[in-house]
Amino acid sequence: MRFLKKLIILAFIISIGVSYKLGHFDNFINQVMGKKPIPENNISTAPANAVLTAHDITINVLSNSESILHFTLKNNSNKTHELVNIETEIGNNVLFFENFTKDNKTELIEVFGVPIEGFNIVKLNSDGHFAKIINQEISPKVGSDISIKLIFSDGTEKNTIAKTK
Numbered sequence: 652m653r654f655l656k657k658l659i660i661l662a663f664i665i666s667i668g669v670s671y672k673l674g675h676f677d678n679f680i681n682q683v684m685g686k687k688p689i690p691e692n693n694i695s696t697a698p699a700n701a702v703l704t705a706h707d708i709t710i711n712v713l714s715n716s717e718s719i720l721h722f723t724l725k726n727n728s729n730k731t732h733e734l735v736n737i738e739t740e741i742g743n744n745v746l747f748f749e750n751f752t753k754d755n756k757t758e759l760i761e762v763f764g765v766p767i768e769g770f771n772i773v774k775l776n777s778d779g780h781f782a783k784i785i786n787q788e789i790s791p792k793v794g795s796d797i798s799i800k801l802i803f804s805d806g807t808e809k810n811t812i813a814k815t816k
Contacts, residue, residue, distance in 0.1 A: 699803035702728035
């Protein structure tokens with residue numbers, strides 16, 4: 652009898668896993684929570700530039716040759732998108748970094764992209780992920796508008812404007 656109970660519980664857990672993988676579990680949770688179901692033309696198939704929004708975009712000028720980009724990316728889909736490059740009119744040599752704490756010391760490592768998970772917000776600032784423009788071709792003036800292009804792993808691009816500080 653105990654074996655039968657364990658088998659039923661295992662079958663139930665497996666069915667939940669399969670339902671989750673197929674997306675049925677999300678629809679069930681949306682119904683229980685009173686949220687609108689994800690439409691058949693699921694937005695997760697949309698390109699990154701159509702489902703990601705960028706807010707509060709600033710460029711903090713450090714010197715004539717370096718600046719730091721700060722902004723917020725909001726993912727309005729259930730698919731993870733990754734920011735892999737940034738091009739600007741002041742220079743295209745942009746590196747991504749992440750701060751993390753190890754043994755009570757803050758360390759900085761270079762990363763090769765910034766993932767924005769489904770229905771999440773990622774802030775690029777000095778506290779976590781950030782982007783640094785190095786070897787700038789043009790030294791920006793404080794208060795000017797700079798054109799930037801965000802490039803995502805799926806090949807899509809999003810053009811926007813940043814204000815220098």
